């Protein structure tokens with residue numbers, strides 16, 4: 001697969017739909033709608049003060065998680081960034097547990113200790129959101145190293161790491177890619193290139209914005225595709241996952257995407273103009289798939305409405321679950337807080 005040069009414009013939705021079954025396409029639509037409706041509700045709840053702290057929405061980027069995740073096996077390892085609600089959901093973490101975590105309730109997937117940026121779930125091998133830019137990459141390398149030294153049970157498992165293009169400016173990015181290639185580790189690096197790291201455009205922080213060239217310089221196989229097209233993402237991820245699984249070598253997959261909302265709930269968005277956001281909204285991954293499928297007569301308006309209704313019902317049930325949840329007793333607040341003994345004595 002060749003790396004297309006980066007542009008500041010979205011790539012066209014050009015997929016041969018007849019390669020996919022109706023049910024497969026509907027599932028991808030459902031996946032993206034579940035993320036979209038969950039996050040829209042979270043934004044409302046934030047405004048009501050029900051969800052507090054940091055909240056980074058993935059709205060606009062859903063095709064990335066929805067395209068990559070179905071290619072993974074339950075025994076694979078997954079790490080992500082703080083913009084990880086969609087990844088957790090599609091990895092199989094229950095929406096109830098995600099919403100309760102957003103509220104900081106004990107029934108949350110991190111027992112209310114993590115909040116939006118630290119969703120975590122051992123049973124689905126979802127090893128967390130991570131607040132540190134590039135923080136997940138060394139973890140993925142370590143997980144893959146463990147896989148290669150482990151018993152035969154998980155021999156064909158891989159580690160998958162989602163991160164933003166802002167990670168490229170960090171030393172951990174380069175160290176991780178280098179070691180993964182040097183030690184021949186099965187890591188799929190999924191770079192969600194949404195063009196900005198907070199308010200900094202990639203071209204303002206990097207002398208070269210060809211990220212696949214950087215990855216290739218460490219010996220990784222790479223590909224770069226339209227991250228607004230869930231089917232294209234799925235196909236590219238399928239090929240990449242197969243390579244990593246079979247060859248036990250890392251792969252760098254760059255998805256060109258865009259976040260429609262602010263970086264977090266505190267962001268005046270002075271670094272991009274509205275026309276640019278509008279241009280990208282024309283390539284909304286949910287709308288693009290829906291329209292493509294309807295034009296090909298693969299789905300009806302009723303199918304879309306049913307998928308949307310089901311997503312909204314799931315979200316409302318999750319809100320009820322979180323509302324009914326319990327706060328951690330004050331006496332337990334320090335239970336998982338580590339403090340060296342000499343500090344504790346002070």
Ligand SMILES: Cc1ncc(C[n+]2csc(CCOP(=O)(O)OP(=O)(O)O)c2C)c(N)n1
Nearest residue numbers: 083131132133164165166167194196197198
């Ligand atoms: C090591 C580190 N430096 C700085 C920050 C502050 N920070 C939080 S998010 C962010 C931007 C990251 O952008 P990117 O990796 O592109 O991810 P995106 O938010 O676009 O998904 C920065 C600089 C941080 N969290 N960690």
Ligand SMILES: [Mg+2]
Nearest residue numbers: 164165196197
């Ligand atoms: Mg970014």
